[in-house]
Amino acid sequence: MIAFFQSLGAFTLVLSPLVFFHELGHYLVAKSRGVGISCFSIGFGPQLFGWTDASGTRWKVSLFLLGGYVKMLGDADMASSTAERSEPFKASNIKGETFHEQSPFGRMLIALAGPFSNYLLAFVLFCSLLVSVGEPKYQAVVGELSPSSLAAKAGVQQQDRLLGEDGKAFTHFGDFTTYLKEHPANHPLRVILERHSKQVPVLFAGNPKETGTWLGKLGIPPHRSHRSYEPLSFEKAVSTSLKLINPWTALQSMTIKSMGGPIAIAQQAGSIWHEGWVSLLFFAASISAALGFFNLLPIPFLDGGMVFFSVLELIIRRPLSQRAQEFIHIITLFLLGGLFFWLSFQDILRIPSVLSLLKAIGISV
Numbered sequence: 001m002i003a004f005f006q007s008l009g010a011f012t013l014v015l016s017p018l019v020f021f022h023e024l025g026h027y028l029v030a031k032s033r034g035v036g037i038s039c040f041s042i043g044f045g046p047q048l049f050g051w052t053d054a055s056g057t058r059w060k061v062s063l064f065l066l067g068g069y070v071k072m073l074g075d076a077d078m079a080s081s082t083a084e085r086s087e088p089f090k091a092s093n094i095k096g097e098t099f100h101e102q103s104p105f106g107r108m109l110i111a112l113a114g115p116f117s118n119y120l121l122a123f124v125l126f127c128s129l130l131v132s133v134g135e136p137k138y139q140a141v142v143g144e145l146s147p148s149s150l151a152a153k154a155g156v157q158q159q160d161r162l163l164g165e166d167g168k169a170f171t172h173f174g175d176f177t178t179y180l181k182e183h184p185a186n187h188p189l190r191v192i193l194e195r196h197s198k199q200v201p202v203l204f205a206g207n208p209k210e211t212g213t214w215l216g217k218l219g220i221p222p223h224r225s226h227r228s229y230e231p232l233s234f235e236k237a238v239s240t241s242l243k244l245i246n247p248w249t250a251l252q253s254m255t256i257k258s259m260g261g262p263i264a265i266a267q268q269a270g271s272i273w274h275e276g277w278v279s280l281l282f283f284a285a286s287i288s289a290a291l292g293f294f295n296l297l298p299i300p301f302l303d304g305g306m307v308f309f310s311v312l313e314l315i316i317r318r319p320l321s322q323r324a325q326e327f328i329h330i331i332t333l334f335l336l337g338g339l340f341f342w343l344s345f346q347d348i349l350r351i352p353s354v355l356s357l358l359k360a361i362g363i364s365v
Contacts, residue, residue, distance in 0.1 A: 006270050012066065018288045019291075023040060029110050030113075035098065035099055036072065037071070039060070048063055073098045118295070121285075123242070123245055130237035137230055138173035139222070139227065141159060141222065142193075142220055144221065144271075145158060161194040167199060173222040181213050184210075184212070185211065186211070189206065191203075229278075247293045301329070309325065
C-alpha cells in the first residue's frame with residue numbers, strides 16, 4: 001500500500017508541472033489573440049485554493065491533480081466542437097473575445113500551443129541535462145522484466161548480459177536497440193545472453209503478420225543501476241534532444257503491446273523516484289514529449305482533434321455540422337474509453353502479485 005501511494009505521489013509530482021506548461025501554452029496564445037479566459041485550473045474536482053486576477057481569470061488548484069484545463073469564454077474546454085456555443089458568453093462585448101469567434105487558423109494556433117509547450121519543455125530539459133549531467137549510457141544488462149513480456153516468457157532473466165550475434169557484448173544498451181531496429185518482426189530473432197559466465201541463446205519466432213521491427217516488442221528494459229553519464233557539447237546536446245522529442249521516432253516504435261496506461265506510468269514514476277532527481281527530470285522530459293505527441297493525434301477531445309476540425313473547416317469552407325461532430329465525438333469517446341480500460345487492465349496484469357494470484361487459481365495470461 002505504501003508503494004502504491006509513493007508511485008501515485010511521484011506520478012502527480014511529475015505530471016502536474018507538465019500539465020501546467022501545456023495549459024499555459026493554450027492560455028498565452030489565447031490571450032495574445034484577445035480571447036477571454038474565465039478559468040485556469042491545475043487538476044479537476046473541488047477547488048483546494050485559488051485567486052482571481054485583474055482580468056477576471058480564476059486561477060485555481062483542484063483536488064485531483066492528474067490533469068487540468070483552461071476554460072475560455074464561449075468554450076467548455078479545448079476539445080469542444082466548433083459548432084457549440086456557451087450561452088452565457090454569446091453576447092461578449094468585445095468581438096473575437098470568445099474562442100469560437102476565432103478564425104479556423106486562430107483556433108489551430110491556440111490548440112497547437114499546448115503540445116508545442118510540452119515539446120519545448122522536453123527539449124529544454126533534455127538539452128540542459130545532457131550538457132550539465134550527461135547522456136545516460138546503460139550497459140547491455142537486462143533490467144526488471146514484466147512476467148507477461150515476450151522476453152520473460154522466452155526465459156530471459158534480470159541481470160542477463162546481452163551479447164551480439166558474434167557472442168561479443170554490446171558496448172551499451174543503445175547498441176542492442178539498434179540491433180532490434182535492424183531486424184524485421186516478421187522474421188525470427190536470435191538473442192544471445194550471458195548468464196553466470198555461460199552463453200544462453202534465445203530464439204524469438206517471427207510473426208508473418210507483424211509489421212515494423214523487433215524494437216519495443218520484446219519488453220526488455222535496461223538495468224537502471226548499470227549506467228554512467230557522458231556530458232555532451234551544446235551542439236551535440238541540441239541534436240540529441242531533437243532526436244529524443246522527434247514524434248516520428250515515437251510513432252515508429254509505438255505498438256499496442258508496448259503501450260502503457262496510467263497505472264504503468266505511475267509504477268515507473270515510483271521506481272524512478274528512488275533513483276534521484278536526475279532520473280526524475282529525464283523521466284519528466286520523456287513524459288512531456290509523450291504528452292505533446294499524444295495531444296497532437298487527430299482525435300476529438302484532444303488538441304489534434306481541434307486542429308483536424310479547423311483544417312476541415314478551411315477545406316469545405318464551413319464548420320462541420322453539429323450533428324456530425326457529436327456523432328464523431330460519441331464514437332471516439334467509446335473508442336478512447338475502451339482503449340483506456342484495456343491499457344489499465346494490461347497494466348494490472350503486469351503486476352507480479354496479480355499474475356501470481358491468477359496462476360494460483362489456474363488462470364494463465
